[in-house]
Amino acid sequence: MAEGKPTKPDLAAVRAQIDGIDREIQALITERALFARQVGRAKGKLAAAIDYYRPEREAQVLRRVVDRNDGPLSDDVLVRLFREIMSACLAQQEPLKVGYLGPEGTFSQQAVHKHFGHSAHGLPLASVEEVFDEVASGAADFGVVPVENSSQGTIQSTLDLFLTSPLMICGEVELRVHQYLMSRTGRIEDIERIYSHGLSLAQCKNWLRQHLPLAEKLPVASNAEGARRARNADDAAAIAGESAGRVYGLKVVAGPIEDRGDNTTRFLVIGRAAFPPSGHDRTSLLVSIHDQPGALYRILEPLARHGISMDRIESRPAHGALWQYAFFIEVTGHVEESPLKDALAEIDAFAGDVRVLGSYPVAVP
Ligand SMILES: O=C(O)C(=O)C[C@]1(C(=O)O)C=C[C@@H](O)C=C1
Numbered sequence: 401m402a403e404g405k406p407t408k409p410d411l412a413a414v415r416a417q418i419d420g421i422d423r424e425i426q427a428l429i430t431e432r433a434l435f436a437r438q439v440g441r442a443k444g445k446l447a448a449a450i451d452y453y454r455p456e457r458e459a460q461v462l463r464r465v466v467d468r469n470d471g472p473l474s475d476d477v478l479v480r481l482f483r484e485i486m487s488a489c490l491a492q493q494e495p496l497k498v499g500y501l502g503p504e505g506t507f508s509q510q511a512v513h514k515h516f517g518h519s520a521h522g523l524p525l526a527s528v529e530e531v532f533d534e535v536a537s538g539a540a541d542f543g544v545v546p547v548e549n550s551s552q553g554t555i556q557s558t559l560d561l562f563l564t565s566p567l568m569i570c571g572e573v574e575l576r577v578h579q580y581l582m583s584r585t586g587r588i589e590d591i592e593r594i595y596s597h598g599l600s601l602a603q604c605k606n607w608l609r610q611h612l613p614l615a616e617k618l619p620v621a622s623n624a625e626g627a628r629r630a631r632n633a634d635d636a637a638a639i640a641g642e643s644a645g646r647v648y649g650l651k652v653v654a655g656p657i658e659d660r661g662d663n664t665t666r667f668l669v670i671g672r673a674a675f676p677p678s679g680h681d682r683t684s685l686l687v688s689i690h691d692q693p694g695a696l697y698r699i700l701e702p703l704a705r706h707g708i709s710m711d712r713i714e715s716r717p718a719h720g721a722l723w724q725y726a727f728f729i730e731v732t733g734h735v736e737e738s739p740l741k742d743a744l745a746e747i748d749a750f751a752g753d754v755r756v757l758g759s760y761p762v763a764v765p
Contacts, residue, residue, distance in 0.1 A: 429485060436489035449493045450541040455571050455669070456678035458486055459761030463680070466764065475765050480514075487517020495521040499531040499540035505624035505644030507577055511667040512544045515573040527621065528558055532565050535670055543670045544573065550664040552599050554714055558668075559728055562686060562757055563718065569684050569758030571669030574765075578656040578663070579604050581612075582644075583630055583637035586651030591615050595626030596639035604639055607657040624648075669760070677734035678761040682711065687727040688718055688753035696727065699754065702746040703731060706739040734759040 440452050465482045466475045490496065498516050500508040502524020512522045523540050525531050531543035547558045579600055583591060591612060594601070598619035601608070608617065615637075620626045623640035627648040630638035637653060638644070645652060668684075689695045703710060711730040718724040733740035735756050747754055 432485065433489050433492060436486075437492060440493060448541075449490060449496045450671075452490055452493050453496060453541070454675070456675050456681075456761055458483075459678040459680070459764055461486065462764040479764055483514070484517045484519070487519040491519035495519055496541045497521050497523055497539070499523045499525050499534045499543040501525060501528055501531060501545070501622050503622070503624045503628060503647075505627060505641065505647035506622050507575060507641055507665060508544055508546060508622075508667065509624075510641060510643065511546075511573045511575045511665075514575060515544065515571060515667075515669060516542075529561060532561050532567060532670065535567055535672065536565065538672075541671065542570070543567075544667050545670060546665050547668045548666045549577070549599055549603070550662060551658075551660050552602055555599070556716065559714060560716060562728070563716070563726055567670045567672060568674055569668050569760055570671040570673070570675055571760045572682065572763045573667040573669065574763045575665050575667065576663065577603070577658065577665050578641065579639050579658045580642050580645060580655030581637055581639055581653040581657055582627065582642075582650035582655075583634075583653055584650060585634050586653055588612070588653050590634050591637045591653070592635040593618055594637045594639060595620050595629045597621070597623050597626065600626075600639050603658045603660075603663055606659045607654075611654070666763075674735075674756075674758060675760065677737050677759070680762050681732075681734040681737075681759050682762050683731050683733055683735055683740060683759040684757040685727075685729045685731065686755040686757050687729060689725050689727060690753075699727075699729075699747055702743045703729075706743040708733055708740055708743055728757075 443452060462479050462482060465478050469475055469478050496516055498512050498520050500506065500512045500522055502509070504524050509522055509524065512520065523534065525534060528545050531545055534540040535543040545558050546555050548554050581594070588611070593616040594612065595618045600623050601617050601619060620629065623638065624644040624647065626638035627640045627644040627650055630636045630650060631648045638650065639657070642652065687699055709732045711732065712728070714728040715725050716728065718726040731740060735741060735744060736759070744754070
């Protein structure tokens with residue numbers, strides 16, 4: 401090659417290359433969609449989209465995408481593209497119906513898109529409880545519910561719903577959450593009250609103390625609900641994701657304003673069925689403890705002895721009974737595979753109340 405300055409590429413020639421690649425990509429996506437239909441037929445004569453959905457297979461496909469990636473696009477970007485391709489392939493049957501805490505524009509809706517792609521049909525619902533109800537009744541195939549935030553900790557009200565619900569956990573989604581202060585006028589000097597979900601107000605506490613110490617903070621059912629209210633008055637604002645601002649026609653006053661740059665919310669995917677192992681899974685257990693000495697130890701000891709790592713343990717007052725506790729325990733592994741299978745068999749032998757809430761693929765970025 402000649403020394404010196406690299407020669408400027410010829411724009412028309414580069415575009416011709418891109419056009420050729422686009423043709424190939426399109427032909428391959430079409431071919432993939434046809435094979436996905438064949439997979440559908442190979443699974444037998446199935447009725448609804450939910451019968452075709454395979455979260456463990458999707459996780460495997462996405463992990464391979466990440467393993468193969470050498471840049472220049474980031475893992476997140478490639479995962480998003482492949483997620484959408486799978487979402488579209490699956491929706492050839494009929495889109496999945498996924499319930500979430502609405503109205504439109506919530507972070508829960510973003511989590512639905514991240515996990516199921518945009519070909520799934522999102523059902524905005526009024527509360528997390530309603531998400532459980534709609535999935536239990538079959539009106540929704542799955543639900544996506546927030547369970548924990550990196551700076552605020554566990555969302556206890558969500559965990560408590562598992563105490564009385566028969567639903568299973570079949571996935572998890574991690575979403576980076578960026579908060580924006582938004583209003584109708586877009587001017588900070590107009591703001592006298594701020595609507596948002598209590599957790600979002602808490603995530604922006606320092607910023608608010610510094611910039612709007614006197615504004616009234618009004619917790620509402622969801623961030624998007626805050627945005628919906630803020631569009632009605634010039635002196636009101638909302639803290640929410642940018643997408644909620646777009647849905648309700650608000651202007652960004654400032655953002656991102658969350659106190660921690662790595663602010664992340666974890667969501668659980670709830671459904672009515674269990675799925676097979678994906679190769680890198682997590683299991684959620686619900687353990688009821690009666691006040692016998694050493695009861696919790698007898699449950700944790702086999703887990704430790706089998707070398708199972710525990711990612712979390714949370715205690716909640718058990719439903720209905722005074723001074724009895726339920727423990728939510730998350731461990732690495734799948735109930736159908738050793739060593740977790742063996743440890744659970746030992747635990748079952750002496751503890752009546754161990755319920756497997758679900759084994760599911762660890763979130764792909
Ligand atoms: O492999 C399957 O079981 C398919 O149905 C294909 C496919 C895909 O597009 O890769 C589509 C939907 C499923 O959720 C998983 C994977």
